[in-house]
Amino acid sequence: MLKPIFIVLVALAAVACVPNGAAELEVLAELGNKKLYIEDISDHLPKPGQMDEADSISLVNRLVRQWAENELLVEAAEFNLTTELEDFEGLVKQYRNDLLKHAYIDGYVRQHLDTTISQQQIQDYYDQNLSNFELKESIVQAYYAAAPLKAQKTQEAKRWFLSDRYQEKYLDWAEVFVTKQSNYGDSAWVPMMDFLQEIPLESTNPYNYLNRRKRFTCEDTALVYFVQVNALLIKDSYSPLPYVEERIKKVLLNKRRLTLIEQIEEKIIEHAIEEGTLIIH
Known part of the structure; x- marks a missing residue:
């Protein structure tokens, strides 16, 4: 059963009249022990004079309701999906780890990837893989x-x-x-x-x-x-080199990128073993 949840809304008309310093502490809504402050939605509010008071109040009310709906849905999901929650938490953790790994590897590749490809390298790849260029x-x-x-x-x-x-x-x-x-x-x-x-x-x-x-x-x-x-x-004959040159450059760059990824994965394991932080039994 969904547990009862209460929201307390402040008088929104007062929002436009609160001084800047005090506005940062003004509570717009409460949900259990969670509170929504004006500063939490300040990035979405217009600058003074850009909107009349009635529209400002309507905008704040809409933002408060969006916050409340989001929090209520999350709490309802946590309450009603207890058996699936561990799976969700595992997926969230894996997703976070994947994002971190991708950002780290992408930064490493950008820093170390040699993007210079000579005409001879392009020619060699073309000659060695001619059958791929029909x-x-x-x-x-x-x-x-x-x-x-x-x-x-x-x-x-x-x-x-x-x-x-x-x-x-x-x-x-x-x-x-x-x-x-x-x-x-x-x-x-x-x-x-x-x-x-x-x-x-x-x-x-x-x-x-x-x-x-x-x-x-x-x-x-x-x-x-x-x-x-x-x-x-004609179709089925071999492409001339100039026609596939950009395609070959992309292939060669991707090969270098994959090599760098393999290198960083190997180096990070070797470093951890040398430092003693990784022990493989």
Whole structure:
């Protein structure tokens, strides 16, 4: 049976009138031998003048009720869950210990982890684990720029772009009229489907289309797109190193992190044995 619990609330209207020094000792509520003081909720109260008296009283009353509800629920749980209480206390203790261990290990790793990874280390890991880097999707190394269909000399610009002889003319024209372009350089690898979503290419076999044409143009209702394709790799082939370089860095850093954790766990045992605080029979 739930034991009786009584709460005594003070006159909340007096809260706004109590001087600062006295307010810190003002009791707002009592629950058995527990007391809630104004200073306990001071961080949640507005500064003088920010709220009228009626709203201030309403806020204090709400905070007091929240405190009371929390304390009452905890007491009710402790009273009614006596058989489970030991399990809860064990879980709380384990949770506290886990938090402490995590904070200590995390601080140790941050202090000692060497985050410098050379290009040779990346290359070595890539070569030794090449089978782990099969592409799950086709990727493309490409770039596009787009200009309004109504821009001056658009038709000439198309011919210049498609011709090796007139690339300089195209570039001069593009510098003036291009209003949109890809957000990555022409040496970056991106998923082919992501690239295709950015250009209005109409093709039933986009892989073959991109594979056969190093330069092409396509249009929507407002823009003409000038597309340069530098390379294309199909799904299930091996990823080029630049495409997985950041992934490899994360793997290598995580390996170093795990090694540091193993080291600190071993060192702390060895130190305790040397100091005589740990005796293993």
